[in-house]
Amino acid sequence: MRSDVVVIGAGVQGCAVALRLAQAGREVLVLERSIPGAEASSAAGGILSPGVEAEEPGPFYELCAASLARWPAFAAELERLSGMWVGHRGGGTLEVAFDDPTARVLAARAAQLQGHGVEVEVLDGDAVRRLEPALDPRARGGLWFAAESSVDPRLLARALYLAAHRAGARFLGGQVHRILHDGGRASAVEHQSGRIEAGAVVLAAGSWSALVEGSGLPAGAVRPVRGQIALLDTRPPLLSRVVFSDKGYLVPRADGRVLCGSTMEEVGFDRAVTAGGLRGVLELAIEIAPALAGAPLLETWSNFRPASPDGSPVLGPSTVPGLFYATGHTRNGILLCPVTADAVAAAVLGRPPPVDLAPFHVGRLAGARGR
Numbered sequence: 001m002r003s004d005v006v007v008i009g010a011g012v013q014g015c016a017v018a019l020r021l022a023q024a025g026r027e028v029l030v031l032e033r034s035i036p037g038a039e040a041s042s043a044a045g046g047i048l049s050p051g052v053e054a055e056e057p058g059p060f061y062e063l064c065a066a067s068l069a070r071w072p073a074f075a076a077e078l079e080r081l082s083g084m085w086v087g088h089r090g091g092g093t094l095e096v097a098f099d100d101p102t103a104r105v106l107a108a109r110a111a112q113l114q115g116h117g118v119e120v121e122v123l124d125g126d127a128v129r130r131l132e133p134a135l136d137p138r139a140r141g142g143l144w145f146a147a148e149s150s151v152d153p154r155l156l157a158r159a160l161y162l163a164a165h166r167a168g169a170r171f172l173g174g175q176v177h178r179i180l181h182d183g184g185r186a187s188a189v190e191h192q193s194g195r196i197e198a199g200a201v202v203l204a205a206g207s208w209s210a211l212v213e214g215s216g217l218p219a220g221a222v223r224p225v226r227g228q229i230a231l232l233d234t235r236p237p238l239l240s241r242v243v244f245s246d247k248g249y250l251v252p253r254a255d256g257r258v259l260c261g262s263t264m265e266e267v268g269f270d271r272a273v274t275a276g277g278l279r280g281v282l283e284l285a286i287e288i289a290p291a292l293a294g295a296p297l298l299e300t301w302s303n304f305r306p307a308s309p310d311g312s313p314v315l316g317p318s319t320v321p322g323l324f325y326a327t328g329h330t331r332n333g334i335l336l337c338p339v340t341a342d343a344v345a346a347a348v349l350g351r352p353p354p355v356d357l358a359p360f361h362v363g364r365l366a367g368a369r370g371r
């Protein structure tokens, strides 16, 4: 078997890169050992927030902002191609402080971000509660990133798979054991079904990327960081937008469900949902919005963030000709999906990338051992 491009992994990164390459007329084969989207991509909160996640201006913030700017058109395109709603919702992100020192820290960060042209409003406690009346009356202030949004990752993962499939990408089940190199170039993969020749290989295997032999990733470049989530039901909907505190977040869906997250745990590939993990996310949820104490618990789950040592993704060309990366997205793979798709596809096609990929090159991680 042969394909112009072989993509390893059918999470949101693999599917989105495959979509762009298929749209550019390339023959694309996506190899997925499980069900497309079944891992981190379906487990995520779906927060699209450069303001809270990137914290300070710099290349990572710029990448996040470039991706956020793509989201409205990306969601509309996916909905057109797949025939599905992906749950993209505005309303912004609200970061809340429950004591005066934290409120002062937030205000100082807002001043720094505003100095770099970021749209963020500093709110006092009353203004915070006007925006979200269900928040604890002890809220002392907060930041509102009004231009930010959220998406439903389960719908997104499904829509991306459908869109890539309809654009002509082929999907094949089964594990990739290794990337094969020939004359110093990535030229094939050893798949469960046998050898598959490839004009180019894109590694998008999430937390498992460094486990694929021949990946060229330094030890510790991508490791799993477990996150546990609890899903609550509220009727009528209790919240209108994503709310962060310094301990975690709430992500309301349009139908009233509220996703509460999340732990950051270094436990390898242990998928357990634990009593202690759930206690933490539920305490945090009730601290932010006390009425959630009465909300039915619908579902719990965990999965693994593909974490890089500096929290930024590993994107674009590797040090081996023919091998490209779309991995290491850590906490922001949903936010970064549209820009990853455009930038990695451009790299594979030999076109100028739409953003500077130098800060996200694997070379920065040489000697990485993980944090």
Ligand SMILES: Cc1cc2nc3c(=O)[nH]c(=O)nc-3n(C[C@H](O)[C@H](O)[C@H](O)COP(=O)(O)OP(=O)(O)OC[C@H]3O[C@@H](n4cnc5c(N)ncnc54)[C@H](O)[C@@H]3O)c2cc1C
Binding pocket: 008, 009, 010, 011, 012, 013, 014, 031, 032, 033, 034, 035, 036, 037, 038, 039, 040, 041, 042, 043, 044, 045, 046, 047, 048, 174, 175, 176, 177, 204, 205, 206, 207, 208, 209, 212, 226, 227, 228, 229, 261, 262, 302, 303, 304, 305, 306, 326, 327, 328, 329, 330, 331, 332, 333, 334, 335, 336
């Ligand atoms: C609890 C939690 C909350 C999160 N919240 C957010 C959020 O609010 N906002 C945000 O932007 N991001 C969030 N993230 C991060 C985001 O989910 C990830 O960064 C993103 O989904 C990574 O996408 P991916 O396609 O690289 O990985 P994955 O979705 O994990 O996909 C990788 C795929 O590769 C396949 N694979 C692996 N090895 C092989 C192999 N050898 N052969 C074949 N297939 C293979 C796997 O089966 C899997 O399907 C969250 C993550 C978690 C865990």
